[in-house]
Amino acid sequence: xxxxxxxxxxxxxxxxxxxxxxxxxxxxxxxxxxxxxxxxxxxxxxxxxxxxxxxxxxxxxxxxxxxxxxxxxxxxxxxxxxxxxxxxxxxxxxxxxxxxxxxxxxxxxxxxxxxxxxxxxxxxxxxxxxxxxxxxxxxxxxxxxxxxxxxxxxxxxxxxxxxxxxxxxxxxxxxxxxxxxxxxxxxxxxxxxxxxxxxxxxxxxxxxxxxxxxxxxxxxxxxxxxxxxxxxxxxxxxxxxxxxxxxxxxxxxxxxxxxxxxxxxx
Amino acid sequence: xxxxxxxxxxxxxxxxxxxxxxxxxxxxxxxxxxxxxxxxxxxxxxxxxxxxxxxxxxxxxxxxxxxxxxxxxxxxxxxxxxxxxxxxxxxxxxxxxxxxxxxxxxxxxxxxxxxxxxxxxxxxxxxxxxxxxxxxxxxxxxxxxxxxxxxxxxxxxxxxxxxxxxxxxxxxxxxxxxxxxxxxxxxxxxxxxxxxxxxxxxxxxxxxxxxxxxxxxxxxxxxxxxxxxxxxxxxxxxxxxxxxxxxxxxxxxxxxxxxxxxxxxxxxxxxxxxxxxxxxxxxxxxxxxxxxxxxxxxxxxxxxxxxxxxxxxxxxxxxxxxxxxxxxxxxxxxxxxxxxxxxxxxxxxxxxxxxxxxxxxxxxxxxxxxxxxxxxxxxxxxxxxxxxxxxxxxxxxxxxxxxxxxxxx
Numbered sequence: 001x002x003x004x005x006x007x008x009x010x011x012x013x014x015x016x017x018x019x020x021x022x023x024x025x026x027x028x029x030x031x032x033x034x035x036x037x038x039x040x041x042x043x044x045x046x047x048x049x050x051x052x053x054x055x056x057x058x059x060x061x062x063x064x065x066x067x068x069x070x071x072x073x074x075x076x077x078x079x080x081x082x083x084x085x086x087x088x089x090x091x092x093x094x095x096x097x098x099x100x101x102x103x104x105x106x107x108x109x110x111x112x113x114x115x116x117x118x119x120x121x122x123x124x125x126x127x128x129x130x131x132x133x134x135x136x137x138x139x140x141x142x143x144x145x146x147x148x149x150x151x152x153x154x155x156x157x158x159x160x161x162x163x164x165x166x167x168x169x170x171x172x173x174x175x176x177x178x179x180x181x182x183x184x185x186x187x188x189x190x191x192x193x194x195x196x197x198x199x200x201x202x203x204x205x206x207x208x209x210x211x212x213x214x215x216x217x218x219x220x221x222x223x224x225x226x227x228x229x230x231x232x233x234x235x236x237x238x239x240x241x242x243x244x245x246x247x248x249x250x251x252x253x254x255x256x257x258x259x260x261x262x263x264x265x266x
Numbered sequence: 267x268x269x270x271x272x273x274x275x276x277x278x279x280x281x282x283x284x285x286x287x288x289x290x291x292x293x294x295x296x297x298x299x300x301x302x303x304x305x306x307x308x309x310x311x312x313x314x315x316x317x318x319x320x321x322x323x324x325x326x327x328x329x330x331x332x333x334x335x336x337x338x339x340x341x342x343x344x345x346x347x348x349x350x351x352x353x354x355x356x357x358x359x360x361x362x363x364x365x366x367x368x369x370x371x372x373x374x375x376x377x378x379x380x381x382x383x384x385x386x387x388x389x390x391x392x393x394x395x396x397x398x399x400x401x402x403x404x405x406x407x408x409x410x411x412x413x414x415x416x417x418x419x420x421x422x423x424x425x426x427x428x429x430x431x432x433x434x435x436x437x438x439x440x441x442x443x444x445x446x447x448x449x450x451x452x453x454x455x456x457x458x459x460x461x462x463x464x465x466x467x468x469x470x471x472x473x474x475x476x477x478x479x480x481x482x483x484x485x486x487x488x489x490x491x492x493x494x495x496x497x498x499x500x501x502x503x504x505x506x507x508x509x510x511x512x513x514x515x516x517x518x519x520x521x522x523x524x525x526x527x528x529x530x531x532x533x534x535x536x537x538x539x540x541x542x543x544x545x546x547x548x549x550x551x552x553x554x555x556x557x558x559x560x561x562x563x564x565x566x567x568x569x570x571x572x573x574x575x576x577x578x579x580x581x582x583x584x585x586x587x588x589x590x591x592x593x594x595x596x597x598x599x600x601x602x603x604x605x606x607x608x609x610x611x612x613x614x615x616x617x618x619x620x621x622x623x624x625x626x627x628x629x630x631x632x633x634x635x636x637x638x639x640x641x642x643x644x645x646x647x648x649x650x651x652x653x654x655x656x657x658x659x660x661x662x663x664x665x666x667x668x669x670x671x672x673x674x675x
Contacts, residue, residue: 040411044349047404054397067393075400075433079407079426086411086419142389143450 015059026052039085047078061134064143208234215251222248269453270387272373272380280376284385288365296518300327303570310574331511339507344414353412354505354512357405361519364398367391367452368526370558371536374551383555384453391452392440395527396433399482403429405516406484406491406501413504421500424581425484425491431588432481432488438596439474442603443531456535463540465532470599472532474592476568479524481588483517485569487576488584525565526558533561602626 026049033045050073057066137145150158186194195204208231211217220239222230230248232240239245276284301316301324308315316323341350370383388394403426410422444450446468447458455464465472481488492500502513529535536554538545546554579587609619 038346040346040349044404044408051401063388063390064393067388067390067397070397071393071400071437075397075403076430079400079403079430082404082407082411083423083426086407086423 018055018059022052022055040082043078043082043085047074050074050078061138062142064146210234215253216248218246220244221246221251224248224252228252269369269373269382269384269457270389270451272382273384273387276379276381280379280381281385284383287383288385289362292362292365292519292522293515295522296515297327297331298324299518299522299566300330300514302566303573306567306570307574310571334511334514335508337507339509340504342414342504345504346412346414349408349412350504351509353405353409354509354516355405356408357402357516358512358519360398360402360405361516361523364395364523365526367394368523368530369453369456369535371554372546372551374554382453387451387453390450392444392450392455392527392531395523396437396440399429399520400433402516402520405513409505409513410501413501415504417497417499418501418503421491421493421497421503424497425501427585428484428488428490428588429482431585432478432592435474435588435592435596436478436482438593438600439471439478440531441596441600442468442471445600445603445607452530452535456530456537459534460537463532463534463537468532468603470595471603472528474596474599475528475532478588478592479528480569480572481584483520483524483569485517485521486573487578489578490581490584493578521566521569522562525562525569528565529558529561 029045029048029052033042033049036042036045051070054066054069054074057063057069139145140148208223210219210223211221211234219236222232222245223234225231228249235245304326305315305317305323316326319325319329341347366385367388368384369387373380373382376383406429407422407426410418410420410425413419443455443464446464447455449455449458484491491497492502494500497503502510505513536546536558537543538554538557545557605622606619609622
């Protein structure tokens with residue numbers, strides 16, 4: 001197998017060995033990506049495919065492309081994907097029932113068509129062509145050669161694509177941005193200065209917690225003040241709005257039981 | 267001969283020995299740095315620290331490691347078993363990989379061979395380190411997710427958001443170095459610093475890198491991913507035994523790795539301190555390793571110092587700082603550096619360069635004073651807000667306050 005590839009192309013031996021180790025792993029991971037049930041596993045296998053692709057690029061003397069593939073796709077895009085999967089919690093295996101009629105058949109036809117298109121295009125570009133110019137392209141150095149192409153001959157498409165990307169990013173931000181409730185939120189600094197330099201120090205230690213000491217500690221029972229009145233601000237505003245606040249006077253002690261002096265401190 | 271050509275001539279056995287040495291040094295440094303950190307922090311906190319195992323407690327980390335390895339290895343029932351096992355392995359393997367492109371010494375004689383203590387030299391060496399770091403995050407994120415419990419998940423999410431954000435700032439801070447050195451290969455960047463270190467020439471870049479490297483390694487004051495007050499242990503809450511040890515190892519190796527990169531990019535790598543250049547040829551070039559180690563350990567000391575000094579940041583402030591301060595500042599700085607570099611390469615007269623620099627300085631001063639004034643204007647004082655209506659503190663009310671208490675309640 002290795003000899004065959006050596007004979008067909010100008011592949012060097014270490015490169016061929018690398019290819020025959022990584023290519024099956026990469027294809028298996030790609031298949032596994034379609035087969036596994038959990039979304040996160042699928043994403044991980046995709047990340048692995050991307051990394052093997054990057055290694056192939058590097059082996060093909062495209063060091064910059066390979067490294068950028070890892071930084072951008074594996075490091076940023078795939079990571080955001082994982083992020084979303086974890087936040088949304090799409091863990092459960094998806095059901096395989098068809099919701100849209102003919103969905104599966106259409107998908108299979110489209111996939112086959114796309115695969116055929118790719119194979120024919122790549123075939124046209126590679127078969128019966130002797131690839132020349134790698135050494136020429138890499139002559140000033142891989143990065144320098146790429147840079148001089150991007151910033152001279154292809155500078156306009158490059159700018160257009162970056163404008164497109166920036167527009168997309170801004171669009172995403174505008175769409176995802178939720179309007180905050182009216183009234184500016186005070187900063188932590190301002191709040192703390194109100195708490196400690198305001199007219200009274202009553203707020204300094206925070207709000208009282210709900211419940212009546214040793215009698216009832218549910219969140220819907222207001223705390224009792226020393227004078228026996230309920231402290232309304234010990235209850236969450238939501239409960240008050242729903243009218244779910246209980247009357248805490250029913251838990252108040254009518255009278256304190258008399259403390260026996262002899263059973264006190266010994 | 268450039269370092270790349272020099273390394274290219276290495277026979278296989280030298281490459282193998284070099285790889286082994288790098289690995290062994292990393293492990294040893296981890297053990298020593300755990301001990302070093304605990305001792306330094308204990309001195310800062312007026313304690314004694316570990317001093318029982320071995321001379322000065324030097325073997326403490328080894329003893330802890332053995333103890334950790336002998337503990338029971340738990341896998342929670344709710345965990346995703348495969349990913350749970352893979353996650354620490356990803357963390358621990360990627361952290362070593364960035365050392366492949368770090369130049370430890372200049373040209374040395376290695377058992378009769380002329381070579382440099384650098385495993386390989388890529389034309390995109392620094393980007394390679396960044397890419398390895400971005401794969402390393404997978405370990406943390408997957409650990410958080412696969413544990414099947416809430417705190418690790420939150421820790422993992424925090425840490426991935428943090429590392430991605432600070433990687434942007436870090437990458438931008440490196441651009442100025444690439445512009446000045448005209449290369450992304452680590453050995454070229456070190457060679458370009460034989461006169462002036464980039465920490466002097468490109469001081470803002472150095473500051474941005476130094477901040478973002480702390481954020482990138484999840485260390486105090488940016489250790490929000492394992493904020494024990496909020497998230498128990500963060501992403502590694504459910505890990506025990508050797509798997510936890512691997513995360514522990516990865517954290518310390520990462521610290522050394524980012525320190526080594528900082529040394530390479532900004533502190534002249536293996537070059538001697540200014541004025542001591544004659545020492546670089548001592549011991550057949552091996553003395554340069556000493557300079558490299560001194561600088562890396564200096565960075566490590568700063569890491570520990572930060573941990574001993576600063577409290578942890580609040581999460582939203584930390585993200586705001588990364589996106590709204592570090593990234594815009596480094597973008598502006600790149601524009602300035604690129605303009606200056608082009609001016610000097612195109613042979614613009616000295617007066618133009620000086621004028622441009624002065625103009626920039628004036629603009630920065632004007633903007634900062636305007637900013638200060640705007641902030642003074644917007645400063646909200648207690649009097650402006652008045653009393654905030656809801657909170658009042660009812661229980662230990664003073665007898666006089668009875669009337670007021672009733673209006674509140």
